Amino acid sequence: MHSLxxxxxxxxxxTSNTEVQALTDQLRARLSDRFEYIQCGFLEFAEPxxxxxxxxxxxxxxxxxxxxxxxxxxxxxxxxxxxxVILAKQLQYxxxxxxxxxxxxxxxxxxxxxxxxx
Amino acid sequence: MHSLxxxxxxxxxxTSNTEVQALTDQLRARLSDRFEYIQCGFLEFAEPxxxxxxxxxxxxxxxxxxxxxxxxxxxxxxxxxxxxVILAKQLQYxxxxxxxxxxxxxxxxxxxxxxxxx
Numbered sequence: 001m002h003s004l005x006x007x008x009x010x011x012x013x014x015t016s017n018t019e020v021q022a023l024t025d026q027l028r029a030r031l032s033d034r035f036e037y038i039q040c041g042f043l044e045f046a047e048p049x050x051x052x053x054x055x056x057x058x059x060x061x062x063x064x065x066x067x068x069x070x071x072x073x074x075x076x077x078x079x080x081x082x083x084x085v086i087l088a089k090q091l092q093y094x095x096x097x098x099x100x101x102x103x104x105x106x107x108x109x110x111x112x113x114x115x116x117x118x
Numbered sequence: 119m120h121s122l123x124x125x126x127x128x129x130x131x132x133t134s135n136t137e138v139q140a141l142t143d144q145l146r147a148r149l150s151d152r153f154e155y156i157q158c159g160f161l162e163f164a165e166p167x168x169x170x171x172x173x174x175x176x177x178x179x180x181x182x183x184x185x186x187x188x189x190x191x192x193x194x195x196x197x198x199x200x201x202x203v204i205l206a207k208q209l210q211y212x213x214x215x216x217x218x219x220x221x222x223x224x225x226x227x228x229x230x231x232x233x234x235x236x
Contacts, residue, residue: 016191030233068236073134109231115148117225118184
């Protein structure tokens with residue numbers, strides 16, 4: 001089963017986390033032909049954690065799980081923190097394929113999105 | 119003169135700030151028909167600050183300055199910190215129009231960007 005976990009930083013502000021949840025809901029509707037399961041996970045300040053989100057995806061039957069970091073810049077979270085969680089979960093679930101995608105800020109479409117936003 | 123300041127959070131990692139600078143350079147080339155001046159400014163950890171970036175834009179002759187926050191989620195930075203800087207600069211430069219745009223995460227195109235990234 002193809003699953004997608006969108007990972008976000010998480011904020012002390014509940015409204016910010018709700019925004020991520022709403023975007024995840026929209027993504028679930030938009031990509032229902034490609035992923036049977038789409039949820040989000042947070043690095044800090046919000047639930048579920050990335051680790052808990054991956055556990056839930058596996059429990060739901062996920063065998064190929066894509067992880068999409070909703071981050072703009074390549075900081076320590078992208079270079080170290082998120083890969084560390086993914087590695088631990090990959091070792092925990094050897095029968096599951098977990099693929100870490102590039103962070104959204106590295107997407108080739110970002111320039112056009114910015115250009116259209118002004 | 120139409121100017122654009124892309125504001126980013128800034129990171130302790132120089133490579134992350136370089137990434138923002140590179141995207142600003144691409145945006146300058148992409149939007150050269152609409153803006154005569156495009157630079158970036160950082161909230162913390164990197165130079166120039168948003169305040170210094172706005173000062174420089176005004177010194178360069180900017181009379182209409184758009185500020186585009188390169189942020190994904192509506193946290194305290196978007197709701198309070200950046201508007202506070204913009205307000206102070208607007209009071210400092212009453213002859214200049216400074217327009218704060220919605221953060222890029224609120225852009226209607228974000229869903230498509232995410233959908234294409236996976």
